[in-house]
Amino acid sequence: MSTDDLATDISKQTENSPRELLTRTFFFLCAGLSIVTTISIVVLLVTEAAKFFTITAPLMGVTGETASLVDFLTGTTWQINSGEFGVLTLVSATVMITLGSAVIAIPLGVATAIYLSEYASKRARSVLKPALEILAGVPTVVYGFFALIYITPALSVVFPSIGTFNMLSASVVVGVMIIPMVASISEDAMSAVPDELRQAGYGMGATKFDVATGIVVPAALSGIFSSFILALSRAIGETMAVTIAAGSRAQFLNPLNPASFLEGSLPMTAAMVQLLLGDITGGGLAYRSLFAIGLVLFVITLIMNVISDFVAQRYREEY
Amino acid sequence: MSEQNRDEQRTGDAGSPDPTDDEMLIQTDVSESVERTGASFDRDTVVSARDINVWYGDDQALQNISMDIPEKSVTAMVGPSGCGKSTFLRCINRMNDLIDSARVEGDLYLRGKNVYDDDVDPVALRRRVGMVFQKPNPFPKSIRENVTYGLKIQDKGGDYDEIVEESLKRAALWEEVKDQLDESGLELSGGQQQRLCIARAIAPDPEVLLMDEPASALDPVATSQIEDLIEELAQEYTVVIVTHNMQQAARISDQTAVFLTGGELVEFDDTQKIFENPESQRVEDYITGKFG
Ligand SMILES: Nc1ncnc2c1ncn2[C@@H]1O[C@H](COP(=O)(O)OP(=O)(O)OP(=O)(O)O)[C@@H](O)[C@H]1O
Ligand SMILES: [Mg+2]
DSSP, rough: HHHHHHHHHHHSOOOOOOOHHHHHHHHHHHHHHHHHHHHHHHHHHHHHTTTTTTTTTTGTTOOOOOOOOOHHHHHHOOEETEEEEOOHHHHHHHHHHHHHHHHHHHHHHHHHIIIIIIIHHHHHHHHHHHHHHHHSOHHHHHHHHIIIIHHHHHHHHTTTTTOOHHHHHHHHHHHHHHHHHHHHHHHHHHHTTTTTHHHHHTTTTOHHHHHIIIHHHHHHHHHHHHHHHHHHHHHHHHOHHHHHHOOOOOOOOOOOOOGGGGGGGOOOEEEEEEEEHOOOOTTTTHHHHHHHHHHHHHHHHHHHHHHHHHHHTTOOOOO | HHHHHHHHHHTTTTTTTOOEEEEEEHHHHTTOOTTOOOOOOOOOOEEEEEEEEEETTTTTEEEEEEEESSSSSSEEEEETTTHHHHHHHHHHHHHHHTTTTEEEEEEEEEEEEEESTTTOOOOHHHHHHHEEOOOOOOOOOHHHHHHHHHHTTTTSSSSHHHHHHHHHHTTTTTHHHHOOTBBBGGSSOHHHHHHHHHHHHTTTTEEEEEEESSSSSSSSHHHHHHHHHHHHHHTTOOOOOOOOHHHHHHOSSSSEEEEEEETTEEEEHHHHHHHHHHHHHHHHHHHTOOOO
């Protein structure tokens, strides 16, 4: 082959061929679509929420009723009719459900993951993993009814003073709901731990328990933490089940007081459902409070995601 | 080779505890001559295999392996890839138990006790038989925690700092890491990691040390460090090492076992004899590189 031939042969011909161009553009548009959607939603949330607060409303050119930002962030009463918008009331309920579900889902989810990854036979795993995935696929409204019809009556045997709507059964049901998420992400992390490390452990005379808890879990820690944070983000955003189980009466509860769990309250998501179902007027204050709550919820889950990324970076598996 | 020294040491060491009556019985059983391979050495036997057969599913990996491995020496296992060297090594500490498809038949005695008896706990067995793998596999923990791991899982007491220093010194790693004991074992080079794994294996003071191609992932300098180390260790431990490197086997081992394809042990004798004057033509062919 002459030099000329070779030069033509290896010159750029494929990079901008029509087919390459077309597919590249298509994939770019697909990726772009989700980014544009996300940005639009955030912009909408922020601008609409801004119309709610006294200090920002003038910037948006809104006149009429507004609410104080300070009262919103520090108030502990949520009474739309009397114009009291203390978001802490709703946040406290959300925090309770998050804590309560964490107490259930973290130990059970991690234990399930350890069982699946370290103890289960191939057969047991082939039955249990799909079962977990089915559990994750049950519509959340079903979980809500399950809480109301079965969990609360069962709990009332132990706690006679429990209300029909209460945070405990909401927490239990959300906890059960997110177990599959904790279990399956943690299990992935544990399965990714190289077998050489287990061999090393067994070779030293470690028991199965030693290997599972002393080698596999520490090596998979960042994945396990990520599973917690993702699952808890889901618990925070969970709507249907808590709307049904937790009730509709907003009251500020101390999340650290166990007795609070026997009472009902209104988590942020349920409050938004309530606002949407009530006959709120298009531009009214109640309507705009919807966006303010939405923004708070968004900020909380955003923080959770940032923490999750940080943890994943910081404690990256280094085997 | 410090043959003479070692012999002296053996005589000096004769005060080992008397075997119980039961063990005596088994001992007599075991010491019937090992047919075919013919070898019997003047040192006490630590590991004796009798008619070990191993299958993975329906494929037989080892056929009627019988051999007596003498204490405080280096026994090398050589042979072509897939002939069952690693499989045999894993029989000694029952790591084959962890492979679902593996089935072991036959008897294997560690100081006269059949490790395949029903009352033997493989976990306890592995605490007496250390293992070093082909690929360095330190735990993602600090150097110190790596070395003390075996002691911790066994709830062994003792002065950990001293044991860490002692083990790392014996593994010829102390000088290089003494100022970074709390840093991750994964931050070491490959050769250092392998020496860390050796320190980890010897820290709980095992009876036997099994090494499966411990230097195959290392450069020549690290390899020769590990080789020196193995010769050192053989003063106190019984070392069984698998290697693909004939020169290595000739350099560091006292006895050599030659396995050939099909999972049979063809010859087991003093290393010098195997390399200079093997009984079997197949062994000579293998060693001189004519096949395998
Ligand atoms: N986990 C396993 N499952 C099924 N078969 C196996 C397994 N391990 C080994 N074998 C088979 O057993 C035979 C012996 O393998 P082994 O690993 O003991 O050989 P080896 O002599 O150590 O080889 P190498 O020198 O390549 O390490 C091979 O045919 C191999 O395919
Ligand atoms: Mg091998």
